[in-house]
Amino acid sequence: MRPRAQASHGRGFGAQAAVYDEVRPGYPTAALDLAGPDWQGLRVCDLGAGTGILSRTLIGRGCDVVAVDPDPAVLERNSAPSRIGTAEDTGLASADFDLVTVAQAWHWFDEEAAATEICRILRPGGRLLILINQLDVRIDWVLRLSRIMHAGDVYRPQYRPQPGEGLRLTDRSLVEFTTPIGVDGIVDLARTRSYWLRSNETTRARVETNLREYFRDEHPVTGAIELPYMCLAYLLERT
Structure with missing residues (x-):
């Protein structure tokens, strides 16, 4: 995808902001602790902050948070002080932050x-923490689900961010976790994907039908299931 089109798709989540906030999982403590257990008083820029799934956790850890996102619709749901901006042009003051967090947004950036x-x-000496939640497609039935859902933002565990000069990868981890969700919730999860957001109504109806048939016929479930995820976490330091 060309950078301009990529950035445009990355700003389309406001249309499903409430659903996104409800069905997308948070970030496991073990992944956050890659940057250390004590965050009290840290000045943090949550970049690509969206509705604030991570921002709320940062506030709970005692951070002084500024949320930055190009989409005003998602920032309306973010409880942190916020400003409109992009990863490439935040509009923030120089040398003002101890930590920058990027949760579920790195793939939308020009690295x-x-x-x-x-x-x-x-x-x-400031640091960058990149967090990527994704379905654990190492599990066969989850891989099949991701294909039906068109969850294309799947990184291999061997992936490493390559931002170039100025930032050095110092640590990384892969944290496995699950989140309870029902079939209706999984359909809602599909509605938060960029594929759904840029598709027409016919395509959306087909995806929903395929999901419901999958959980009725191929992988029958009743009630809530534990949906397996992995969180890829990367800690980089300003050199």
């Missing part, structure tokens, strides 16, 4: 340009 901006707003 090199975003890294330059992140280095600008980080203080010397």
Whole structure:
């Protein structure tokens, strides 16, 4: 996808902001602890913050948070102080943050340009924490689900961010977790995917039908199931 089109799709989640907030999972403690257990008083920029799934956790950990996102519709649901901006142009002051967090948004960024901006707003020795929740497609039935859902933003566990000069990867982890959800919730989860958001009504109806048939015929479930995820976490330091 060309960078301009990629950025445009990355700004389309406001249409399903409430659903996104309800069905997308939070981030496991073990992944957050890659940046250390004590976050009290840290000045944090939550970049690509969206509805605030991570922002709320940062506030709960005692951080001084600024949420940045290009979509005003999602920021309306974010409880942190916020501003309209992009990863490549935040509009924030230089050397003002101890930590930048990027949860579920790194794939929407121009890596090199975003890294330059992140280095600008980080203080010397500041760090970047990238968090990526994704369905655990190492499990056969989850792989099949992801294909029906067109969950295309799947990274291999071997993936490493490559932002170029200015940021050095210092640690990483893969954290497995599950979240309870029913079939209706999984349909709602599909509604928060970029494939759904840019599709017409015919395509959306087909995806929903295929999902419901999958859980009725191929992988029957009743009630809530534990949906397996993995969180890929990467800690980088400003050099």
